[in-house]
Amino acid sequence: MVRRIFWMAVGAGAAVWAMGKANEAVHRLTPDSLSGTAARGALHAGDAAKRFALDVKAGMAERERQLRADLGLDGSAVVEPPRRLLRGAAADGSGRAISAAPGSPAAALPPSRTPRTPQAIVAKSRQRELPGRTTDRKDPH
Template structure:
């Protein structure tokens, strides 16, 4: 009698456990749940990308300050700072051709 009761309770507990697992899996794999999960992950990825971009900008600003200090471009007399080079306006360079691009696959090989 106790053996039958033990196996009955074991079967009932296993059934409840399996039903709970299947119900959770069905809920997790429903279209609404998948869409919500994708949206959450997209938001997390966006936040990580923003943090990365912020870190990159901060590093760039720090490095730019270091370079300006090393080259003597910050502080001091503005007249002693090196001035940027100016290009001559009278150059004989041809105007750029617009709309034409080179595509290696359009080239016809002569065999």
């Protein structure tokens, strides 16, 4: 008799557990529940995308600050007017148009004494080369 009561209680408990799982599954598969789950997933994805975009923006701003500091564009490079406009300036040509950023390797270089100008490339007129004749050699005549 105790065995029968025990197995009846186990069966009733299993039935209650199975009915609870079935009701939960039915509730999960209703259109309202599915739309709510999709909306929560979309909100979660949107929040993750927003956090990613903010991280990328912060990284870009930090890298831009580093590049500006390395290139002297953050105010550490001093732009001086041309020497010919300054009154009473040394005429020895020792001034630079742009001073190097403090602490950079270029700051340790001595100022240039000769102004650098681009050299013009002189183009030779091209002659039509005939077979057996080159324009690079001098004529022996």
